[in-house]
Amino acid sequence: MKAIELSGHSPGMTGFLDEENGVLYAGDSFFGEKVIQSVGLPYLVEPELFKESIRKLIGYAEEGILLIPSHGRAVKGEEALRLLELNIQRVEEGERKVLELLKEPKSISELSYALAKEFEAKITPQVLALNQVPVRAIIAELYNRDLIEAVIENDLKWKAKD
Numbered sequence: 001m002k003a004i005e006l007s008g009h010s011p012g013m014t015g016f017l018d019e020e021n022g023v024l025y026a027g028d029s030f031f032g033e034k035v036i037q038s039v040g041l042p043y044l045v046e047p048e049l050f051k052e053s054i055r056k057l058i059g060y061a062e063e064g065i066l067l068i069p070s071h072g073r074a075v076k077g078e079e080a081l082r083l084l085e086l087n088i089q090r091v092e093e094g095e096r097k098v099l100e101l102l103k104e105p106k107s108i109s110e111l112s113y114a115l116a117k118e119f120e121a122k123i124t125p126q127v128l129a130l131n132q133v134p135v136r137a138i139i140a141e142l143y144n145r146d147l148i149e150a151v152i153e154n155d156l157k158w159k160a161k162d
Helices: 034-041 045-062 078-099 108-118 125-144
Strands: 002-005 014-018 024-029 066-069 148-152 155-161
Touching: 014 066, 024 045, 034 078, 034 125, 045 066, 045 078, 045 125, 066 078, 078 108, 078 125, 108 125, 125 148, 125 155
Parallel strands: 024 066
Antiparallel strands: 002 014, 014 024, 148 155
């Protein structure tokens, strides 16, 4: 077994590659389609590292390696490539939508709710709480890129810079 760094979902996320049998246990480094549809955003703490890990997994999928996520079924070949692209696209779409939503100041909770609606996820306390983690990660990324600013309006809110 060979350890493969797949950070992004969480710091130090590690996958395990069995080269002899062509299998990579990828843990939570990517998610199945049903999971993404049910929650809206993939759970992550660092958007850029998440996408980098997905690109690394794309390389393994192109080699014909079977990818096994923690949530979802094992995938290989074209199916794996399609699912990995869905993970990247959803994160990028989430980043764009957050920036659009921040034309008016919004809190993390308000963003979590708005994104769940946008992605047609079932709105439950669990989904809203889960989505607050990737929303915070996206906020941090946008703030570090100087695209948004903090605003105090009865709560800590965020707004896109003009």
